[in-house]
Amino acid sequence: MPFDRLIRAMDTWAEDHPATPVFFQIGKGSYEPRHGGFVRLMPVGAYRDHLAAAALFVAHAGMGSIISAIQAGKPLVMLPRSKPLGEHNTDHQLATAATVGQRDGLHVAATEGDLAAIIDRLLADTSASPAPIAPFASAELIGHIRAFIHAAGR
Amino acid sequence: MAVMAAKTIRVLAIASGGGHWVQLLRMRPAWDGCAVTYATVHADSAADVAPAPLLTFGDASRADWWRLPGVALRMLAIVLRVRPHVVVTTGAAPPLFALLFARALGARTLWVDSIANGEVLSSSGVLAAHVATQRVTQWPGLATGDIAYWGSVL
Numbered sequence: 011m012p013f014d015r016l017i018r019a020m021d022t023w024a025e026d027h028p029a030t031p032v033f034f035q036i037g038k039g040s041y042e043p044r045h046g047g048f049v050r051l052m053p054v055g056a057y058r059d060h061l062a063a064a065a066l067f068v069a070h071a072g073m074g075s076i077i078s079a080i081q082a083g084k085p086l087v088m089l090p091r092s093k094p095l096g097e098h099n100t101d102h103q104l105a106t107a108a109t110v111g112q113r114d115g116l117h118v119a120a121t122e123g124d125l126a127a128i129i130d131r132l133l134a135d136t137s138a139s140p141a142p143i144a145p146f147a148s149a150e151l152i153g154h155i156r157a158f159i160h161a162a163g164r
Numbered sequence: 165m166a167v168m169a170a171k172t173i174r175v176l177a178i179a180s181g182g183g184h185w186v187q188l189l190r191m192r193p194a195w196d197g198c199a200v201t202y203a204t205v206h207a208d209s210a211a212d213v214a215p216a217p218l219l220t221f222g223d224a225s226r227a228d229w230w231r232l233p234g235v236a237l238r239m240l241a242i243v244l245r246v247r248p249h250v251v252v253t254t255g256a257a258p259p260l261f262a263l264l265f266a267r268a269l270g271a272r273t274l275w276v277d278s279i280a281n282g283e284v285l286s287s288s289g290v291l292a293a294h295v296a297t298q299r300v301t302q303w304p305g306l307a308t309g310d311i312a313y314w315g316s317v318l
Binding site for chain 2: 011053054055072073074075076077078080099100102103105106108109110113143145146147148150151152153154155156158159160161
């Protein structure tokens with residue numbers, strides 16, 4: 011679903027910070043940014059390459075963005091999608107921001123008006139990245155799923 | 165001489181795109197030693213799981229509910245092709261059909277609710293009660309009599 015509110019706010023930020031390149035993935039949004047390159051949807055390989063090269067990641071409060079940021083060790087600023095504004099089917103991104111979003115290295119903007127101040131602060135503070143994590147889920151979760159799978163062999 | 169030929173367990177690991185898919189990827193060690201087939205919405209996700217086979221399906225949600233019958237047919241085709249003993253999914257709505265058909269054919273089915281849902285179970289997770297052998301949440305506070313907490317992907 012479109013998230014023009016985020017793209018428009020970040021395009022304004024990019025206009026105000028011409029020395030900092032900004033690259034956008036805009037999905038099905040109708041607003042096309044004018045102060046940085048953009049694509050609709052990039053393949054997973056390109057997504058990882060862009061993230062690896064970035065100093066900062068700004069996205070919706072979706073788990074794909076969150077886990078990708080943590081795995082890449084990049085600070086993430088997230089703006090939750092709003093159901094009343096037609097940005098998602100439910101308001102669950104508010105819950106995600108309030109729970110998962112509290113981890114170190116993850117930063118929540120309550121509104122698009124809060125983005126610039128958070129971004130400017132994080133770009134000045136290189137210690138704001140998430141701590142590295144293992145590539146896989148906890149041994150506890152893996153072990154339980156494994157036991158569930160092998161119960162099918164009996 | 166009795167030969168203990170270990171039956172190779174066929175696992176269908178299935179998820180929609182974005183956060184659902186990255187959470188499924190973090191569980192991969194759980195099906196080490198099994199014959200796994202993956203299914204998701206983007207064909208380029210094959211790079212994430214090669215050499216394991218990857219099948220694709222079209223995404224749908226309540227925002228584009230008219231696609232659901234087509235998605236259901238595709239899920240039936242996937243289940244008939246893979247003939248899984250076990251299906252593991254992290255959502256969202258489309259994999260519910262895979263659980264439905266696979267369970268009707270005798271498979272054990274596991275629903276892992278997205279870590280995005282830290283305050284209430286997802287609506288798809290509620291529906292999964294009808295098609296999942298076991299449902300798990302990634303938040304201990306959401307565990308109930310028939311919804312287990314087995315740890316989380318983070």
